[in-house]
Structures are given as C-alpha cells and as structure tokens.
Amino acid sequence: MRGTASAVAALAITASLAVAPAARAASPACDARPIQTALKALASVGTGVAVTVRSPLCGVWKGGVGLADRRTGRKVTGDEHSRIGSDTKTWTATVVLQLAGEGRINLDDTVERYLPGLIRTKRYDGRKITIRQLLQHTSGLPDYLDAPFWADEEAHRWDHIEPLQTVRQALALPAPERAPSGFAYANTNYNLAGLIVAKVTGRGIGAEIDQRIIKRLGLRETSWPGDRTTIPKPDLRSYVKRDGALVDRTEWNTSEADASGELISTGADATAFWTVLMTGKLLAPAQLAEMKQTIVDDYGQDYGLGIEGYRIAPDLLAWGHSGGMASGHTFRNAVTDDGQRAVTLLIGTDTFDSDAVQTVINNLIRDLR
Helix, strand or coil: HHHHHHHHHHHHHHHHHHHHHHHHHHHHCCCHHHHHHHHHHHHHHCCEEEEEEEECEEEEEEEEECCCCCCCEEECCCCCEEEEEHHHHHHHHHHHHHHHHCCCCCCCHHHHHCCCCEEEEEEEEEHHHEHHHHHHHHCCCCHHHHHHHHHHHHCCCCCCCHHHHHHHHHCCCCCCCCCCCCCCCCHHHHHHHHHHHHHHHHCCCCHHHHHHHHHHHHHCEEEECCCCCCCCCEEECCCCEEEEEEEEECCCHHHHHHHHHEEEEEHHHHHHHHHHHHHCCCCCCHHHHHHHHEECCCCCEEEEECEEEEECCEEEEECCEEECCCCCCEEEEEEEECCEEEEEEEEEEECCCCCHHHHHHHHHHHHHC
16 A cells, blocks of 8 residues: 555656646756655555645645545545644634734733633633733633543534633633643633634634635635535545544534634645745734744744744744644644745544654755755
C-alpha cells in the first residue's frame, strides 16, 4: 500500500505541475523534489492526505496521497473539502482583531462588559477575564469538552448544540491545570469570543467570518456548516479507530464547535487565508503585531492570539494552527512569517504519528523554494 501511494504521489506531482501557469511550470528554478519527498513520507499515514503547497518559484501546488474514500477507492486529488477544526480559531481571532482595529472591541475589556452576568460562579468571574485572555487561552476557564456530557461524543453526533450551552458546561467544571505562563487550552474561550462578536455586531461569528474573510477573499470552497452534517463534494472522508478497525464518521453535526472549530474548507482556500493573513491584508499592522505576541503554551511552544508559532530553524519562523474533530478530520499547516511559503495538510483520520507528520511539514517548508 505504501509503495502504491508513493507512485500515485509522483504521478500527481507531474500532472499538477503540468497544468500550473506556464511561466511557473516552465521555470527551471521550480524544484518539485521536496514535495515528492514529503508525499512519500506522508504515505505512511495510512489514509487520505490532501496536500497544498505554496512557494515563490512553483506557485500553488495541490495533490496528495492515499484514498479520499476507502469504500469506493476514490483517490485524493488535493481538491477535497474537510473540516479544519481548531484552525477556525485563527479565523475567529482575525474577526475579533478586525473589530478591535475598528474600535468596536477593546482586547483588554472584560467578558463582563459584553456578556454581563454570564460568568459569575465561585470559581470564575467574567469581570476578571479579558478578551485577550480568551484569545490566548489564559482565562483560566476549563474546556467544555471535559464535561461528563462529552464522555461519549458519538452519543451527540447528530445533536444541535448552542455555544452558550458549551460555556455553561464548562462553568460547572473545576479549574484546569495551567502552564507557568497561565496558558490552558480551552475551546470554551473561543465559543465565548464568538458570543462577544455576536453581541457587538448583531450577527453570529459564522456570518462575520463569511462576510469579513470568506467573501472578501473569494474563498468559494470554505463554508460554515451550521447543522449540516455532510461535507461538500469532493469530500475527504474521515475515519476513527473502533475495535481495532477504521470506521467512517464523516457525517457529523459540529454546531457545538462554533467559533472554536466549525469551519469546512479546502487546502487551497486555507492556504490562501493564511497567506493573506501573514502578509497583512486582513489586519492592520498594529492588530497583526498583537496576534503575533506569544507566550509559551503547555507544550513549550509559542501561542499568540489564535495562532501557533513554530521555530523551524534558527532563521525560519512559521505560523499555523492545528485542528482535529471527533469525526477524525485533522488539519495541520505552517506558513512562513513573510507568507511566501506555506504547507497545508488535510488528513482523513486522527490515528497517525503526529510527530512524524510535523517533521514532514517542517522539512518541506524549510526546503521549498
């Protein structure tokens, strides 16, 4: 299986570069070997991986390895739609920072100012939690997914769940362990940020992302599903392990994820968003600088306002935000600080060697030209 996937990958590279813009495809400086190396390594994931790569000399390349649908044998082409999970947090943070740039939100205002009375328990006080802390996961709030309600996520696979319900679930939990920086990752933070956006604008976070980012950038393959359980075609089917076997769990109502993880996109659209974000076309310089102000998270890595910082090499800084869903969909990406090089992976399972995949991303973005 691994050998077959590698052969398909090599063919995919040849085909994709052949249909790229003529000037780029013909350029002798465009070197596809780093992409070929990455695809061979990604074949070991064991299921479909859609890959999008952006580099100055080769432009945008799409392809992948494995099967997008194990039942039908449909191969990954690189055009598949997938849930991007917590990468949604970056899109949400971008909207919040845009509103801050417009003077409609102050990052150091408290949750209480916008959602009075919502967080008032013995453990948690919205008068002491700022919007900045929500975006940087330093609020001290627990993750709603730790509530007993979510012990069996599949039991709620088809349920419509409001973000306010997830916040209330979290408020009943004890405080989480925190890194020395105060960091404690919690999806609750971003569902709260989404509620604040709705209070300020009169529209839900999905509508604001659609208007301010998706439509503005012409991202035709990115959508906010709401209660829709399916993914637009072509879809990257997703698989989770049950009793030792991979089972399809693609269809899922992800309404509970809301501002913390609801978006569906393609590798090309997600890459376009991140490239535009890093090159300062979505945020004013002051707000982009705020986003890139990092602290050390619980993994010893950098975390800004909705973005993860990766030190690929002493002279190479990249940004991104990983994501994963109960359905099995997994998202990984990295974009250089200048936005010139980008790698985006849509992975159709959550059962793979995470460190090995991260190494593939690091090596590829380092070697792209």
